[in-house]
Structure formats: C-alpha cells, structure tokens
Amino acid sequence: MAVYEQSYKRYTGAETPRSLRFLVIPRYAYERLSGSKIWWVLLAASGLTTLVFAVLVYLRQNAKALAVFGITASDFAKALPIGGGFFAVFLGIQFSIGFLVVLLAGPTLISMDLANGALPLYLARPINRLEYVVGKFMVLGAALSLLTWVFGLGLFSLQATLESGWLFEHLDLGAAIFVGSWVWIVVMSTLTLALSALIRWPLAVRGVLLSIFLLLPAFGKAIHEGMGERWGLLLNPGEVFATMVRQLFGLPLTQGPPIAGVWALLAGVFVLSVIILARRLRAYEVVS
Amino acid sequence: MNEPAPSSTGGASPPVVELEGLEVRFGALRALANVSARLTGRAIGLLGPNGAGKTTLLHTLLGFYRPAAGTARVLGLDVRRQNKEVRSLLGYMPERDALIAGMSGVRFVRLMAELSGLPPEQALERAHEALFYVGLGEARYRPMESYSLGMKQLAKLAQALVHGPRLLLLDEPTAGLDPPARERMLRLIREIRDSGEVGLILSSHLLRDVDECCDEVLVLKEGEVAAHTDLAEERRTNRRFLEVEIRGGDGTFPDAVRDLGCELAMAAPTRLKAVLPEGIGVADMYRLASEHGVQLRRVSFRRDSLEDIFLEAMNGGAPEAEPTAPDRVDRADRSREGDHGGL
Numbered sequence: 001m002a003v004y005e006q007s008y009k010r011y012t013g014a015e016t017p018r019s020l021r022f023l024v025i026p027r028y029a030y031e032r033l034s035g036s037k038i039w040w041v042l043l044a045a046s047g048l049t050t051l052v053f054a055v056l057v058y059l060r061q062n063a064k065a066l067a068v069f070g071i072t073a074s075d076f077a078k079a080l081p082i083g084g085g086f087f088a089v090f091l092g093i094q095f096s097i098g099f100l101v102v103l104l105a106g107p108t109l110i111s112m113d114l115a116n117g118a119l120p121l122y123l124a125r126p127i128n129r130l131e132y133v134v135g136k137f138m139v140l141g142a143a144l145s146l147l148t149w150v151f152g153l154g155l156f157s158l159q160a161t162l163e164s165g166w167l168f169e170h171l172d173l174g175a176a177i178f179v180g181s182w183v184w185i186v187v188m189s190t191l192t193l194a195l196s197a198l199i200r201w202p203l204a205v206r207g208v209l210l211s212i213f214l215l216l217p218a219f220g221k222a223i224h225e226g227m228g229e230r231w232g233l234l235l236n237p238g239e240v241f242a243t244m245v246r247q248l249f250g251l252p253l254t255q256g257p258p259i260a261g262v263w264a265l266l267a268g269v270f271v272l273s274v275i276i277l278a279r280r281l282r283a284y285e286v287v288s
Numbered sequence: 289m290n291e292p293a294p295s296s297t298g299g300a301s302p303p304v305v306e307l308e309g310l311e312v313r314f315g316a317l318r319a320l321a322n323v324s325a326r327l328t329g330r331a332i333g334l335l336g337p338n339g340a341g342k343t344t345l346l347h348t349l350l351g352f353y354r355p356a357a358g359t360a361r362v363l364g365l366d367v368r369r370q371n372k373e374v375r376s377l378l379g380y381m382p383e384r385d386a387l388i389a390g391m392s393g394v395r396f397v398r399l400m401a402e403l404s405g406l407p408p409e410q411a412l413e414r415a416h417e418a419l420f421y422v423g424l425g426e427a428r429y430r431p432m433e434s435y436s437l438g439m440k441q442l443a444k445l446a447q448a449l450v451h452g453p454r455l456l457l458l459d460e461p462t463a464g465l466d467p468p469a470r471e472r473m474l475r476l477i478r479e480i481r482d483s484g485e486v487g488l489i490l491s492s493h494l495l496r497d498v499d500e501c502c503d504e505v506l507v508l509k510e511g512e513v514a515a516h517t518d519l520a521e522e523r524r525t526n527r528r529f530l531e532v533e534i535r536g537g538d539g540t541f542p543d544a545v546r547d548l549g550c551e552l553a554m555a556a557p558t559r560l561k562a563v564l565p566e567g568i569g570v571a572d573m574y575r576l577a578s579e580h581g582v583q584l585r586r587v588s589f590r591r592d593s594l595e596d597i598f599l600e601a602m603n604g605g606a607p608e609a610e611p612t613a614p615d616r617v618d619r620a621d622r623s624r625e626g627d628h629g630g631l
Contacts, residue, residue, distance in 0.1 A: 008449065011452030117384045118389075125400070126373075126404070283352040
C-alpha cells in the first residue's frame, strides 16, 4: 500500500508472536508515562531515598567515614541496625512514593479506554480480556517494581557486599522485600484498575483512591479509639500494609490490626477487584 | 495472511460466513433467533431496521457474544472455538466513537497494527499509508480528540484495514456523516471492495449504502432472517429494464428497438420502456439512436430492486420474485416451515 499508489494492499510481511502481542499495551503506556514530568520527579525522589539509605549502609561499614563526623562505628551500629526494621522503613517510604505513581498513572489506564469506546478495538484483535488486563497491570507493576523491590534488593545487595557473612544470615530479609513489595503492587494495581473500570473518570478515581487512603483511616481511628477495637485499624490501608510488611520482616505486631484480618482484607480486595474487572471489561455492555 | 480474498467464485474456499441455527440471548431477550445463512459474496450487506440484530451478528462473529445455540463460522473457522484465529483475519470498524485518548492519528493506527501482529517498523509504515489511503494524511499528527466526526470515521476505517485483514466488518460506516463525507466513505468502501484484496461485511440501515457497495444482502428483522438475496444477480435481472426518452428521428426507432429483440412499451411517443434480452446493452441503444438520428434525452435503469426486497421483507412477506441464487433457498425453506414469526 504505497502512499503514491493510494490503493489498498494486504499486508504479507512477518508477524510478531501472537502470545506476546499484549506487551504492546504496556510499551505504549510507558512511552506516555515517560513524557510526564511528575513521573520523573517521583522516580528521582525514590532514587534519592534509595541513595540516602545506601549511604547509611555504607557509613555503617566504614568507621573512617564515621570518624569524620565524630561517631564511632559501634554507636552507629547500635543506633542503626541493618535488619528488618531498616528495610521496613525503606519500603514504607517507597510505598508512599509509589502511591503517588499509582495516582498519576493508574486512573487513566482503563477508564479512558472505556470512556472513548476503545475496548472493542482491542478485543476485535487477537487479544483477549485477560491479556488486556495483564497488559494494563504491567504498566503499574513494572513502574512500582522499580521503586520497591528493585531498589530494595539493590540496598540488600549492597549491605550483603559490604558485610561478609551477612547475606546467609539474612536471606529472609531479601525474600520479605520481594514478597512484601509484590503483595503491595498486586493489591494496589488491581484495586486501581478495578476503580478505573468502575468509575471511568480519572479525576473521580483519584478522588476515591485518596479517600480510601486519607479519609477511611479517620473512621478506623475513631472505631479503634472509641470502641477499643483493633479491627477498626483495618480501615487504615497504610496500617494494613505496614502490618503485612512487619510480619514479613519478623517485627513485633503489637500496635496494628489483627494479622489474620490483614491478610483476609488484602485477599478480599484483590478478589473483589478481579471480579469487578471481569464484569466491567466487555467489548460492549449488554442490558438484559 | 496470503490466502485469496473471499470470492463467490472460489469453489473450494469456505464461505465468508456460515451460520447454522445461530441464537444469541441477552438474558430473556433473544437478539438473534435461529439464524441460518451461507454468505459467499465479496461484499455482503447486513440490512435491517434499528434493533434488527445486525450489530449483534457482527459482534458474535467477533466473539464478543457467545452463541446460546447454533454455530457461526468465518472463513471456515468456528468463532467460538477458534476465536483468536478468526479475529486475526478480521478488521472491525465499530459504529460508535472509538479512539484512544491522547494519541495522534498515526500513533493510534500504529498501535492497532502492532496489536494485530505487525512489527513496530512495518506498523508505522502501514499506519502512514492507511491514513493517506483514507484521506487523513495531512491530519495524521493531530490529536484524535480534535478530529471531526467524519475524520474519526475515517480513522476507524484506517485502523480496521491497517493490518491487511481478509475480511472487513463495517458497522454503520456512514452514520452521522454529512453528504460529501458519506460519498467519500462509500467511494472508499467500493475501492476496497474492487481491490479484490479483502472481503467486506457492511452493516447498515441505509438501503443506498448497501445497494452501492454490496453484491449480496442479508435482511434481518427482530433477530431473524427476513430475506437473503444475491444482489448482483438481482441487478443483472433489473438491468434489462430501461426507460428511454427520445427526441427527433423519423419514427422508426421503436421498431428498430423491437428488432433488437426487446420487449417494448410506449408510455408516450417520446418515452419508451424496454426489456433488454441477454447480450443487449445500453451501448446498443446508443448505436441504434445514432443510426436513426434520434436524441436520447434520458436513459435510466430501474434500480429499486433492493428497496422492493427490503420493503417486502419488512412487511412480512418474502419477495414475490423467485430466488435467483442458491442462497435464497434459505428464505424459501423458512417460508415452507412457517418460521416467520411476526413477519
């Protein structure tokens, strides 16, 4: 179909593998995300946080550098043990930055396709609904992975490199970084995609997400303090994720919501989100 | 992707669409009921009033809806069991607005090409070509949100054909277009049809769109087949009917027309109605007029056959004319079985 000929010709060239075509969806979304200045600011903030934690790890192993500040290595090690607490704080900060990435990139992923009638265009091609959702999930999944477990395992590797013998005693911390990050990524991403499919208006999706993370905790606190019920803290997503992370890192669980409730809630949110996606993502709605 | 395009002449090739007792339900509502047809044309029209089931049929072929009963095959492939294979052969232009926000026309069409399996470089090249082909070459870098309705329709057509499908499904392609844009769209569809590279199914409630573009038509009413006609054959039949208005000459022209073998009726001394036999065409009429010094002021074919078929189907009776193609047996069978329901 040469331009100068202005006539229709069938395409007869090579084709990409059918099973990998859904990867086109996240690739186009990344290209779009990379055009956002806010994304680069958030990525820089996340990278800077990682750098600060890396400096702390380095200083803990470098008595000469600490001496410049008049601090002894033992005092520093006592004040800053590199263990579960250290990495839990790191992940907590990264989750907060990641939440802003979710607010930036998540709400438009499906809602804009539904609002503009684009879903039939995807599904009229050799792409099924699951591949479409996985493609959209990968947009958030990859961005949030970079901020959480990739940077986290980078820190973990640095510490393992600087302190011989530390790695084999603390392999469980590496696993906790990876698993905790993925639990957070999966729940946040599916919840955001489900809200995006349900509400179809990105601004409203952002509003709902902010309400869940900023207003619900206030109700939870009222229940917790007024009725003395720890279950009320389940309405605080920040507490829920923090409790999940604390358990994975083997830290004491005295203040937060009941751990069984935390895992049940996380599983429930995931399942509910998947159900919403399954019901809402159809090429055309059918009114029975 | 290299198989020949659908053709009514291909003996061994499967029919473009084959429906056997197809039923699609939305809850208690039967959107398609016992639809059986074997569509073999190069350009197939789906005709019917709003709510007749045209779009539902297209969506079922695309695998959007699951048949409650019966089967549907596209180019020999079962739409239920070989859904991805079917969709890889199709290009679909939806009726409603469909675009991806925040993209230029060329980026949108390129994305659609890549989703259909074209490598990125080829997808970009084909996207440019497809947009030039439909007439959006100059606007291809503009955001799609800034496109007019006509431009959006053309962009939808470009994305439907960018990957070189074997069969194009066009759902109300002229909906909402002003007359010039509509003419442009129909011209494009005819060009695509005449290229012989791709078959097409055109769903419309506009008789003229189907009449101008299609050689076979399936008329639906309330989810059932109301008529199924080989339009090309109908046209061949109707081509024999000519109305001619003449001036001048020595009065021997009508006799000369009769001598050609035409049946002739004269509404007035200057107005003839002729039924042309096989092998006699308009050119012969012009030649004869020239030989007898007659001016032909007006020559017209009767082109109202589709309207006749449609109106009769809508009014509940099958067209009176005998089926002219084997596929019309479907309608005859249904008549014998008394399966017309409310028709």
